Amino acid sequence: MQMYTTRATPGTPTENETTPLLTNGSVPSRAKGASFASCVFNLMNAIMGSGILGLAYAMANTGIVGFCILLIIVSSLAAYSIHLLLKLCDQTGINSYEDLGGKALQKPGKVLVGITIIIQNIGAMSSYLFILKSELPAAISSFLSPDSTGNAWYEDGRLLLILVTLCIVLPLSMLPKIGFLGYTSSVAFFFMLYFAVVIVVKKWSIPCPLPHNVTTFSGAFQISNSSDSECTPKLFVISSKSAYAIPTMAFSFLCHTAILPIYCELDRPTKTRMQNVTNVSIGLSFLVYLISAVFGYLTFYSHVDSELLLGYGTYLPRDIMVMTVRLAIMLSVLLTVPLINFPARKAAILLLCGGRPFSWLIHIISTLTILGVVLLLAIFVPDISNVFGIVGSTTSSCLLFVFPGIFYLKISNQPLRSFDSIGAGFLVVFGLCVGLVSFVVIILTWVQGS
Known part of the structure; x- marks a missing residue:
């Protein structure tokens, strides 16, 4: 598929953001691309994944106001870095993240970006499948009679993982164009929306202080030590765990590897049209993230688990809505894997x-x-959380903040005092600081835990 692109010429304005991108100065014939709605769903599916399960935990460690401020900053910077990538795409006619790295930093830049994308996406896909391996047997068991015991085949997470990979992930991953995944992406989005609705509804089903003695559906007996003082939401919280908040949010808004492939297949592709796709996708994702985090935090307060659904499984073990939303989240994660596979393969x-x-x-x-x-x-x-936590803290920061800023400063012909050049410099500094701090904190936590 050919892409429409506009090349900047000396003495003319940078790019016309309202006209289709041209190739070699002429408009070629082009098959109808993916619709605006399909691209929005694909991008939202690339944005929203298992990160939604950890945002309530991030709010518990930053406070409601602190979390909202950080979420606004990260989502805004994510949209702005995409704006820089789209500007570079229009100026140069380049339609891949890797080639932008080659344009900015020659062959080492292209190789660096490609390796970063592969590591990031393989890490993300592995973490998603790891969640499925751990949670799918328990989700299936929750729908069955509590008296049913034995080593049934559906209790083997590895076998289930192989089956769903062969039957669902592999066929979807074989599709040659990312636009074909628009239908599965729309299903995944509505699963996430259902998750947010259930979190809101179940806010009033779990009392605060939390019950002291609870029994999970697996028969485990747990004790909670909540007190009335813990039922007051905190506006600001600063602790060692607060350092995980920004990396978690950065991971939750990372969709940059899918931006240009989606842009290439957008029907009537212009920078303005693709920026609108980005703004709608990030805006809707922001709302779902915020609602889920706020009501998840207001349900468990300081006792919120790092994986939000675990708390509901403890206090509402046989609730039908909790069981269905648990299955819906896993299906959503499952449908996200083929989308993440596309840029890794590319x-x-x-x-x-x-x-x-x-x-x-x-x-x-x-x-x-x-x-x-x-x-x-x-x-x-056996435990990939620490390994991919380190990989994600570095690669996510690079792909979300550092690379777009460096590429813009190296490629764009804008003066260094222009607004976008200053913004690109800020992205680089911000990304390096976030990546370094999160990397050091994770390493220290890992060492102390050992």
Whole structure:
């Protein structure tokens, strides 16, 4: 598929944001691309994943006001960094993140960006499948009779993971265009929306102070030591755990590897149209994130779990809405994996095969290889949270903040005192600080825990 692009010429304004992008100065014939709504759903699916389960925990460690301020900052910077990427795409005619790295930093930049995308996306896909391996057997068991015991096949998380990967993830990952995933992305979004609705409704089903003695559906007996003083929401909280808040939010809004592939397949692609797709997607994701975090925090307060649904499984073990939303979140995560696989495969093919024409053989081999690595990591690594926490804190910050800022400063012909150049410099500094701090905190926590 050819992309429409506008190339900036000396003595003319940067780009016309309301006209289709041209290739070689003329408008070629182009098949109808993905609709605006389909691109919005795809981008929202790339944004929203398992990160939604950890935002209430982030709010508990930053306070309601502190969390809202940080969420606004991170979401705004995410939208702004996408704005810089789209400007560069229009100015240069380049339609891939990796090639922008090559334009800015020559071949080492292209390789660095490609490797970063592959590591980030493999880490994200592995963490998603790891969640499925851990939670899917329990979710299935919750729908069955509590008297049913034994080693049934559906209680083996590894077997279930292999089955869903072969039956659902692999066929969707084989699709050649990211626009085809618009339908599954819309389903995944409504699952996330249902999650937010259930969190709001169940706010009034769990009393505060929390019950002292509770029994989970698995028979585990737990004790909670809540007191009336803990039922008061805190506006600001500063602790060592607060350092996890921004990396969690950065991970929750990271969609930059999918931006340009979605832009390439957008019907009537212009920078303004794609920026509108971005703004709508980030805006809706922001609302769902905020609602889920606020009501999740106001349900458990300081006792909110790092994975929000675990608390509901403890205090409402047989609640039908909790059981269905647990299954819905896992299906949403499952449908996100093929979307994350697309840019990872694209980066791998670009690094290994260059600009060769599309080949089904290369497409199939690369898809099977990436999913094989992801599946092996999810099955055999006993605890990947720390490993991918370190990888995510570095690669997420680079892809979200550092790379867009550096690329704009290196490629754009705007003066250094222009608004976008100053903003790009701020992104680089902010991203480096966030990445360094989160990396150090995770390492220290890891060492202390050991």
